[in-house]
Amino acid sequence: MPESKIHFDRVCLEYPKNGNKSGLRFARTPRPNGQSTLVLENIDLEIETGEFVSIIGHSGCGKSSLLKIVAGFVRPTGGSIWIDGRPVEGPRADHMFVFQEGALFPWLTILKNVSLALNSARDQADRIKMARQYLELVSLEAYEDYYPHMLSGGMRQRAELARALAARPDVLLVDEPFSGLDYLTRLQMREEILYLHMMLEKTTILFVTHDIDEALQLSDRVVIMSGPPGRLQSCRPICVAHPRQLSSSVLDEMRSDIYHQLGVHAAL
Numbered sequence: 612m613p614e615s616k617i618h619f620d621r622v623c624l625e626y627p628k629n630g631n632k633s634g635l636r637f638a639r640t641p642r643p644n645g646q647s648t649l650v651l652e653n654i655d656l657e658i659e660t661g662e663f664v665s666i667i668g669h670s671g672c673g674k675s676s677l678l679k680i681v682a683g684f685v686r687p688t689g690g691s692i693w694i695d696g697r698p699v700e701g702p703r704a705d706h707m708f709v710f711q712e713g714a715l716f717p718w719l720t721i722l723k724n725v726s727l728a729l730n731s732a733r734d735q736a737d738r739i740k741m742a743r744q745y746l747e748l749v750s751l752e753a754y755e756d757y758y759p760h761m762l763s764g765g766m767r768q769r770a771e772l773a774r775a776l777a778a779r780p781d782v783l784l785v786d787e788p789f790s791g792l793d794y795l796t797r798l799q800m801r802e803e804i805l806y807l808h809m810m811l812e813k814t815t816i817l818f819v820t821h822d823i824d825e826a827l828q829l830s831d832r833v834v835i836m837s838g839p840p841g842r843l844q845s846c847r848p849i850c851v852a853h854p855r856q857l858s859s860s861v862l863d864e865m866r867s868d869i870y871h872q873l874g875v876h877a878a879l
């Protein structure tokens with residue numbers, strides 16, 4: 612039985628080429644005439660409890676598909692995926708939470724949004740009290756009565772983060788959460804997520820990003836995917852204490868190596 616938190620064992624995924632609109636449920640069924648697209652090929656990966664792992668790769672190489680497999684939204688067509696030594700057979704709300712833009716309910720205040728995610732609280736008063744604590748963590752306590760549309764993009768992202776963390780997930784799956792934000796807000800969000808990960812040290816984070824500096828600043832390990840079809844190209848641990856100086860020689864070397872592996876030479 613696998614002992615790591617998340618264990619990928621030769622995970623493969625094929626989608627039917629002229630797939631259906633409802634899509635994901637039928638990913639398992641290759642076309643009888645072989646009309647399918649190989650999206651992920653033989654992914655082997657071990658992720659430990661509390662690790663912060665970033666996944667980087669070109670558009671279309673299967674990063675989001677990989678996260679959907681971990682979340683149990685999509686079943687691999689080959690191999691298997693395990694969490695806590697048990698095979699993933701579907702979404703498990705108690706164990707993980709996918710945090711992405713647009714996940715807040717627009718008709719609820721952010722306090723209500725966060726309190727809804729609190730499965731553990733005993734009664735309504737407890738929920739509200741705890742929800743306020745999570746809003747404080749992301750410095751939004753003064754905005755608890757605001758609806759999502761009344762917040763700026765960065766504030767909405769912080770509210771999403773508060774809501775995701777309120778669910779106390781064992782595993783947090785994060786798919787390009789800051790891609791719509793301006794540069795300064797992204798920098799703030801990096802600090803925010805790092806601080807929260809330090810506070811909740813048992814939470815394992817899988818973080819898809821196109822931003823190499825984001826990955827270098829946040830992660831314990833960077834996984835680089837090649838493809839399509841998505842394959843694991845390399846895994847690099849980042850053994851540098853936080854807070855990190857992005858201009859240090861160690862991270863400079865890693866940045867160049869990652870660009871090189873991605874075949875992006877203009878940035879070097």
Ligand SMILES: Nc1ncnc2c1ncn2[C@@H]1O[C@H](COP(=O)(O)OP(=O)(O)OP(=O)(O)O)[C@@H](O)[C@H]1O
Pocket residue numbers: 626627630634635650668669670671672673674675676677839
């Ligand atoms: N439901 C689906 N049905 C058929 N093909 C799909 C489906 N979802 C994704 N794909 C295909 O799988 C491949 C990988 O998609 P995926 O969204 O995982 O890529 P990605 O690495 O997250 O890309 P990006 O960086 O642009 O978000 C693409 O070729 C895409 O067309």
Ligand SMILES: [Mg+2]
Pocket residue numbers: 674675676786
């Ligand atoms: Mg994607």
